[in-house]
Amino acid sequence: MQVEGALVRAPVAPVALAPPGAGVVGVGALLLATTVLLLLLLLAERARRAYRDYLHMHKVVADMPGPPTLPLVGNLLDVVAGGDDYIYDNICRLVARHGPTVRVWLGPELVVGITDPRDVEFVATSQELIDKSPFYGVLEPLLGLGLSCLGGQEVRRHRKIVMPSLHLDILHDFVDTFRREALRFADRLEQHADDGEVFDVAPLCVEYSLAAALQTIMSTELDDAGDEGRREFGGWLQGAMDVFMYRVWRPWFLNDTLFRLSGRHDQYVRTTAALNGFTEAIIVDKRQQLAARKPSDATEAPRRPRRRAFLDNILDSEEGSALTDSELRDEVKTLLCTGAETSASTLSFVLMVLSLRQDIQDRLVQELDDVFGGDAADAARPVTMEELPHLQYLERVIKETLRMFPVLPFFTRSCPRDWLPSGHTAPRGAHLTFFLPALHSDPRVWPEPRRFDPDRFLPERSCGRHPFSYLPFSAGPRNCVGQRYAMLLLKVEVATLLRRFRVLAPDDTADVPGRDIADVPIKVTLVIAVKGGVRIRVQRRH
Numbered sequence: 001m002q003v004e005g006a007l008v009r010a011p012v013a014p015v016a017l018a019p020p021g022a023g024v025v026g027v028g029a030l031l032l033a034t035t036v037l038l039l040l041l042l043l044a045e046r047a048r049r050a051y052r053d054y055l056h057m058h059k060v061v062a063d064m065p066g067p068p069t070l071p072l073v074g075n076l077l078d079v080v081a082g083g084d085d086y087i088y089d090n091i092c093r094l095v096a097r098h099g100p101t102v103r104v105w106l107g108p109e110l111v112v113g114i115t116d117p118r119d120v121e122f123v124a125t126s127q128e129l130i131d132k133s134p135f136y137g138v139l140e141p142l143l144g145l146g147l148s149c150l151g152g153q154e155v156r157r158h159r160k161i162v163m164p165s166l167h168l169d170i171l172h173d174f175v176d177t178f179r180r181e182a183l184r185f186a187d188r189l190e191q192h193a194d195d196g197e198v199f200d201v202a203p204l205c206v207e208y209s210l211a212a213a214l215q216t217i218m219s220t221e222l223d224d225a226g227d228e229g230r231r232e233f234g235g236w237l238q239g240a241m242d243v244f245m246y247r248v249w250r251p252w253f254l255n256d257t258l259f260r261l262s263g264r265h266d267q268y269v270r271t272t273a274a275l276n277g278f279t280e281a282i283i284v285d286k287r288q289q290l291a292a293r294k295p296s297d298a299t300e301a302p303r304r305p306r307r308r309a310f311l312d313n314i315l316d317s318e319e320g321s322a323l324t325d326s327e328l329r330d331e332v333k334t335l336l337c338t339g340a341e342t343s344a345s346t347l348s349f350v351l352m353v354l355s356l357r358q359d360i361q362d363r364l365v366q367e368l369d370d371v372f373g374g375d376a377a378d379a380a381r382p383v384t385m386e387e388l389p390h391l392q393y394l395e396r397v398i399k400e401t402l403r404m405f406p407v408l409p410f411f412t413r414s415c416p417r418d419w420l421p422s423g424h425t426a427p428r429g430a431h432l433t434f435f436l437p438a439l440h441s442d443p444r445v446w447p448e449p450r451r452f453d454p455d456r457f458l459p460e461r462s463c464g465r466h467p468f469s470y471l472p473f474s475a476g477p478r479n480c481v482g483q484r485y486a487m488l489l490l491k492v493e494v495a496t497l498l499r500r501f502r503v504l505a506p507d508d509t510a511d512v513p514g515r516d517i518a519d520v521p522i523k524v525t526l527v528i529a530v531k532g533g534v535r536i537r538v539q540r541r542h
Ligand code: HEM
Pocket: 132, 147, 148, 149, 155, 159, 334, 335, 336, 338, 339, 340, 342, 343, 346, 402, 407, 408, 411, 412, 471, 472, 473, 474, 477, 478, 479, 480, 481, 482, 483, 485, 486
């Protein structure tokens, strides 16, 4: 029937019905593909730019002296030959052979080493070259955005805030703590004087310099933390710094993704978390103490603790209130890391030198006796702030130690432009690096550079010397903010130890005056150290 037929529906072609959510998946896939494409384009663009900069650097340094390079690795094999313990020797040899200005390729990273005082002055004092090189980025997870890692305007702001809390007037308060820790150090040496055995003094230098730094920078209450607590903190610092150097000498690990795959990553994360937790807890505690000390009545003066650390001073200051908790945490960690290791290493080198040069030790002891008195009773009298400026020979011994053994031997700046006063061209993107061992041993400035002679620093022998031929604390807008702190700490430590003990070389045959200190084997981690430790004996003087 017509009507029925009309009612019969024509067969409908089956429509492929999309499952629920299929449209969303389609859009998602499209977005994903676009993102991947954009990322690939971005990576390609980055690779293109990196390659262009790399070619530019190659072209610019084509005539700069340097060792022959290999594809991909550049001069890395020359630098790391023999293992980490030989890196310092290898670098010094390369610079001596090719310097004063030298180019070294660490894989794709170009290091331009400068040792000519004119170049050093230009780079150190330039307001334009104040950014540290990207190598320091590796320190950032550890130190955060403290002074060592910051650049640009931020570094100026932070230095303005931090430096008043390390002013000489404030350092006066620290001398008490320096003295107490130096006396503890001396007490610890008693047992070595009893048994007369040879021992490595370097770990003790770290322990007591770190103890002094923990109390003066972070909190005087850490006085009670005990040897165990300090050793633990020192262990974290040491571990983190070892990883830093591990990455620097293996430039492929400068890449975070590759580093995450390395065995050292977990250790780095753990130590950094431990350091952060420890520092943050102290800041919280200090803030609470500060709030509790605020006078309830405006006419009442705030109660001031007897001994104050850097952290107390900065929290209390107008400048310090401009720092957030995390900025403060990073500055405190930075001061501890940069301050303790450098001072400890310098102290251990001074003791090593004195053990090998009894003639210099005799002259130093004479000065100490003149200033403090030479009796046994005088040896126990604490060093005072007023006496420290009279220790002129000691100051020269420390300076000469830092000339021959600059504990931070290499440090770098980013290079945003293409020339140097000595006529060489350092390309944009290079790591402009100060090489202190070469700067400090240029025979035109330092006659007989291998001879240890503190009197080089007598005023009459220093005049006319290029001011940038000696740079243990760097100079200019990124100089060391702890220079005065370090000199005070070192003077107190050496004076306290030498008033009680004579420091001797491991064997008597080594005690010959004139023995070549310059041949002492050195290795570099973040700071330099004597290979095999600083092995000495001590003998009571009274
Ligand atoms: C003998 C001991 C010391 C030596 C030889 C020394 C040496 C240096 C050198 C060469 C620099 C420049 C590093 C660079 O440009 O990367 C520096 C920077 C620094 N030092 Fe020292 N230092 C010593 C002790 C101290 C102490 C005791 C403190 C803290 C209390 C300290 C805090 C700093 C800080 C925060 C910086 C970074 C400054 C910036 O980048 O603006 N240093 N030090």
